[in-house]
Amino acid sequence: MTHLHQRFQSFSHSSAATLMMRTINMGVLVFVLSVLMVGCQTFGGKKDTFESLTRGDVSDLPTPDPVVQASFVDSARKSTDKVVNFVTMKEQENVDKAKKLYQQGDAIFRDAQSQQGLTAKDTFYKASKTFRRAAEAAPGTALQQDAMFMESESLFFSDRLTDASESYGKLQKQFPRNRHNDLITARLFNISRYWIDTEKATEGKWKLPNLTDYSLPMIDSDGHAIRLLDQIRYDDPTGKLADDATMAAAAEEIRQKEFDKADAFLTDLRETYTDSDHLFLAHLLGIRCKLEIYAGPKYSGLILEEAEKLVQQTRKRFPDKMQEQKYADIVARAAAEISFHTAERLAYRAEFREKKKEYGAARYYYNKLLAHHQDTPHAETARVRLAEIEKLPDVPTQRLSWLTTVFPDSTSSSPLEPKFDDNNKPATESEGPTLLR
Known part of the structure; x- marks a missing residue:
């Protein structure tokens, strides 16, 4: 029985591998056929055109129409996107379906708001998956922007903070001036503060890589927090929390005794945010950081x-x-x-x-x-x-000064x-x- 069981497992694994290879090969085949079909439609599929191409004679070929060329490129792009989405298991572009998925995600999100504990977190995570499918189905639209934001919000409320920070960052990068910018900045700031507070609570303790808690990075929580704060400054330099993020990053660098990095943050705060409430503290901490950086009389x-x-x-x-x-x-x-x-x-x-x-x-x-x-x-x-x-x-x-007269130096004195x-x-x-x- 054991031998038969092993044979069955081996057969299952080989069948799965074969199916995967067939899927990939089918995707490549679909891509090639789509390009060929679009090409044939563009050149009219004429026999004399094909014969001219095989003979190397291009004098009889018609001049390409710019509109036809643009149509060819657009069709090739859509075909390529379909193949890529099929192979990567993403949702195919379909705006009508995207609207339905968004409505489904919104209903799931509302249900999660009425729940509590682990049940609510699981439901929020389920909503994030639906919103992600809606965003994939409507690329380049306002619906995609809203769906990406709701996906990030769902991840945030499901306590998957690492995934949420990445999702917020992706939205900020793809839509720099989106209408959710202020709330995104606040979310990222709260996530960074939570990571810093958690790191402070476990300071001095032996820590293994995090493999179970989705609310924390795998390693280096404070480093991830500082990068989030720096991202806030970069994505929204004139926002309400830009100076707060700068000061928080400087304070964390000081706690880690990285005084040169802290000095850079404090210098930026003094020079950029001249009306900040943290300006006086930035001067005091800046003086302290510079004195800590000083290496002694042998150096600069x-x-x-x-x-x-x-x-x-x-x-x-x-x-x-x-x-x-x-x-x-x-x-x-x-x-x-x-x-x-x-x-x-x-x-x-x-x-x-x-x-x-x-x-x-x-x-x-x-x-x-x-x-x-x-x-x-x-x-x-x-x-x-x-x-x-x-x-x-x-x-x-100067010893042996008579040598200077015999062999004069090209320079009058030593540096x-x-x-x-x-x-x-x-x-x-x-x-x-x-x-x-």
């Missing part, structure tokens, strides 16, 4: 300059907020931290020049440190070092040797190796 100091400008902008643009002690203290601490890092950079550059015996440049950096950052711990070090190198030459004595003006200040600051820039 541009981020410190940006942070200092942002501190000045915050104090200038929000004088009423600066009257509150807590905000004034936050900005003051940030300004002190920026000053400390800037003084550290100047001290590092001065020390670098000292090691190269370029004491003129070293004195310049120490004096600059004392002039602008006297309240930092590096100021005392600068005073001590200035006293020790005060009488040392600006540049090191690492700054030129000084009358005030003993480098005419052009050379910052040494690339790491110092």
